[in-house]
Amino acid sequence: MEENSKKRKKGMVHVRGGFSDTTGIAPLNKTIQLDEFDDNTRIKISNTLFSLFEQVFEFQDFYPVDYNNPSHEFCKELMNDVFGKRNMIKREGYIYNWREVFELIHKVIEQATYNEVLDVIQYSCQKISRLIHKKEKIFLTFNELFEQEYVGYRFVNNEIVAITDKLEIETIENACENPIEGCRVQIQKALSFIADRENKDYKNSIKESISAVESICKVIVGDKKASLGEALRKLEEKGLTIHPSLKQAFLKLYGYTSDQGGIRHAEGMFESEVSFEEAKFMLVSCSAFINYLIAEMGKRR
Numbered sequence: 001m002e003e004n005s006k007k008r009k010k011g012m013v014h015v016r017g018g019f020s021d022t023t024g025i026a027p028l029n030k031t032i033q034l035d036e037f038d039d040n041t042r043i044k045i046s047n048t049l050f051s052l053f054e055q056v057f058e059f060q061d062f063y064p065v066d067y068n069n070p071s072h073e074f075c076k077e078l079m080n081d082v083f084g085k086r087n088m089i090k091r092e093g094y095i096y097n098w099r100e101v102f103e104l105i106h107k108v109i110e111q112a113t114y115n116e117v118l119d120v121i122q123y124s125c126q127k128i129s130r131l132i133h134k135k136e137k138i139f140l141t142f143n144e145l146f147e148q149e150y151v152g153y154r155f156v157n158n159e160i161v162a163i164t165d166k167l168e169i170e171t172i173e174n175a176c177e178n179p180i181e182g183c184r185v186q187i188q189k190a191l192s193f194i195a196d197r198e199n200k201d202y203k204n205s206i207k208e209s210i211s212a213v214e215s216i217c218k219v220i221v222g223d224k225k226a227s228l229g230e231a232l233r234k235l236e237e238k239g240l241t242i243h244p245s246l247k248q249a250f251l252k253l254y255g256y257t258s259d260q261g262g263i264r265h266a267e268g269m270f271e272s273e274v275s276f277e278e279a280k281f282m283l284v285s286c287s288a289f290i291n292y293l294i295a296e297m298g299k300r301r
Contacts, residue, residue: 014040016148032152034162037114041149045117046109048145049124050102052138056128057098070131071098078105082123118153122160129158143169157188159195162276168284175212175287178294180219186212187287194279202279209279209286210257213250216290220297228254240296250289253282 010026020026033041057071075096079085083104108120125142129135139155146153153160156169157176163169175187186208193205210228217231218224220238232247 032150033114034152035114037117037149037151041151042109042117044145044149045121046106048141049105049109049121052125052128052141053098053102056131069095072096074098074127074131075101077127078123082120118160122155125155126158156195157191159191161191161195163280163284168280171284171291172287175290178216178290180216180294183212183215183219183290186215187283187290190279190283190286194276194283200276202274202276205279206257206274206282209282210254213286213289214254216293220293240293253285257282 013020015021037045057074072095075098078101079096105120105124109117112120121142125138129138132138139158143154145151153162154169156163156172163172172187172191176184176191178184178187190205190208190212193201193208214228214231217228217235218226220240221231221234222238223231223234226234229251232242232250235242
């Protein structure tokens, strides 16, 4: 009886969707994590990244002991690009061991601010994805983890962005892969401007988003000099009928980006403030419209 009456320890097990979580006895965090990650999430991030490294570098021991070893090259670049450390390669014959270097990565994931954690995840995933055939698996693995842990970020087009909705992600990814080069480059730029956590540029993100729509409309109507408004009006001549309300909606969005705040123009670039929410809305809306136009074009071929 005395043994059974001892106080039991709590918090030793954390199973998302497990008995304690689903019954509400000890619910796990279900708040979107944006500017801080809880300890359990950080542990899972570290374990996931370690597992991916293990898969990518599992054959490293079979490589000759020279500087062509892929894990050695990765670690050398990581130490320079991420940690700013003096390269140990200066020691003659020194070969990096990724497991030892991972201790530095783990320390960042365990102790650093959320943005630095995301920095090291993005850098590592982009680098190791080049070393395997099915690189999309790398980014998918982390997107699944982010979703499970209610992390408000996802890999989109191989970059981490603050977008949480699956449909939004698919919409942007489809637009980033559209066959019209000018439009594709501009929507990718819009994504890059919104994804850069150190140098956010929401105005230019909005500018590139609406410019991508303008580009695809110019291609459809065959007029390189047409403005978006002119091109939208000419679409019907090409057999592409757009509902008047939808057309007006994009004309108004175009007007919004051309207003006195100067979003689409060099002058007055800092006269108005643009929020992440506005930039995200424009990126998703313009991506969706681009995908719609491409689908409609496809029907008429």
